[in-house]
């Protein structure tokens with residue numbers, strides 16, 4: 001059984017579907033190239049009435065200080081997700097600048113990538129273990145691409161972590177069983193098209209992850 005983060009929410013109906021089904025984390029994408037991008041004001045409106053215990057995660061890709069400041073001036077976040085090429089020093093800076101816990105995404109395609117989880121575990125508050133995007137991918141995440149979950153079997157890191165990358169209602173139970181992930185994160189696997197969330201798939205995903 002795993003807790004769930006539903007990422008890339010843009011509509012109130014899908015926020016409600018995620019909350020009603022028991023999502024623990026809601027992700028809002030502040031990256032203009034994503035089909036899931038929202039403004040700080042839109043995310044603030046979408047998350048205005050969340051029940052206690054549901055965390056608001058802001059997803060950023062190599063954000064400037066100005067972008068972080070602009071979003072946080074209108075949107076209270078609980079966690080900052082960094083999904084770009086942020087260095088460990090930049091993770092430390094963002095923690096200090098925002099005063100928030102930072103979750104650093106690390107892309108995995110083979111065993112050589114796993115050492116980054118140890119390195120970022122020294123500075124980040126949480127880790128997000130995602131598939132490494134292909135070089136020609138338009139986005140650094142949210143591509144619906146999975147990696148070989150067997151790479152994670154028996155591994156432990158210094159920080160709490162989430163599993164992401166190509167998860168769907170059909171494969172999430174197996175991913176949790178194999179990796180022991182306590183939290184799973186999904187975006188495209190609960191969509192009917194790029195950036196278009198589907199309430200039925202959101203509910204099915206959360207039920208499967210929590211089963």
Ligand SMILES: O=C(O)c1ccccc1N[C@@H]1O[C@H](COP(=O)(O)O)[C@@H](O)[C@H]1O
Pocket residue numbers: 007008027029031034035036059061083128130139140141142143144145164165166167185186187188189
């Ligand atoms: O969802 C996006 O648009 C996105 C854009 C830029 C960086 C990351 C993004 N999403 C994150 O990617 C992973 C995996 O997503 P998927 O389930 O494979 O589609 C997840 O952590 C999203 O938060």
